[in-house]
Amino acid sequence: MEIKIFDDLASLNESFTIYLKEILKDRERVTVALSGGSTPKSLFDYWAQHHKNDIDWKSIFLFWGDERCVAPTDEQSNYKMTKDHLLDHVAIPEKNIFRIKGENDPDAEAERYSTLLQMEVEMAAAVPSFDLVILGLGDDGHTASIFPYEINLWENANLCVVGTHPDSGQKRVSLSGKVINQAQRVAFLVTGAAKAEKVKQIIESREEVAAIYPAAKVDPVSRNLVWFLDKEAARLLVGNY
Numbered sequence: 001m002e003i004k005i006f007d008d009l010a011s012l013n014e015s016f017t018i019y020l021k022e023i024l025k026d027r028e029r030v031t032v033a034l035s036g037g038s039t040p041k042s043l044f045d046y047w048a049q050h051h052k053n054d055i056d057w058k059s060i061f062l063f064w065g066d067e068r069c070v071a072p073t074d075e076q077s078n079y080k081m082t083k084d085h086l087l088d089h090v091a092i093p094e095k096n097i098f099r100i101k102g103e104n105d106p107d108a109e110a111e112r113y114s115t116l117l118q119m120e121v122e123m124a125a126a127v128p129s130f131d132l133v134i135l136g137l138g139d140d141g142h143t144a145s146i147f148p149y150e151i152n153l154w155e156n157a158n159l160c161v162v163g164t165h166p167d168s169g170q171k172r173v174s175l176s177g178k179v180i181n182q183a184q185r186v187a188f189l190v191t192g193a194a195k196a197e198k199v200k201q202i203i204e205s206r207e208e209v210a211a212i213y214p215a216a217k218v219d220p221v222s223r224n225l226v227w228f229l230d231k232e233a234a235r236l237l238v239g240n241y
Ligand code: 6PG
Pocket: 035, 036, 037, 038, 039, 040, 065, 066, 067, 068, 078, 135, 136, 137, 138, 139, 142, 143, 144, 145
């Protein structure tokens, strides 16, 4: 597990860009599952402003780690967030974009997306194996849309599951744990002081909290896990990273 801590978002975003370019080197097809929520906006805006022309966008095939069960035009939609901050500004071919259809029936969509992943993403050990899965961290310890009170969804045999937001009751479609942990690389993108407590627990006491925080179950078989943190999110870490 690699921990990268940055003084500001610009240096974090530039480092993430270098990381992505490394993955893209000499590749024509790189499958990436994006995180949702608000944290990725800064990275996407950074790419739109500073890397429109020097990232090989046509080799990137985009998927989502989770989606809110709302229309793609809804303010809550992870797809809409990505479109507004990235897709409307860089040349990713429409045919490379595989969104989770939040407007569909959640169970039917989880099944549809599972079938699509098996067609579009290289398989390893009979599981779709993304080149890169980007994850966020909720201040309750959730990741993708697997929440602590539904942590059993992580072990679900299906490739995609339906979660329910604990406060809003909003339905979500999410990758299950076996798809996340089958990825070639997993990168946590986490910023802000509100995440510091969970970052500390998950990085420094993972075994102790793996039964309660879904994010602590992120343990890719490739052993290729990196945390991109700003200094606020990393402020309680005591280790020397
Ligand atoms: C979502 C996400 C979720 C997110 C965390 C962090 O759809 O909400 O994919 O897992 O990454 O909730 O959200 P913020 O970035 O908004 O803090």
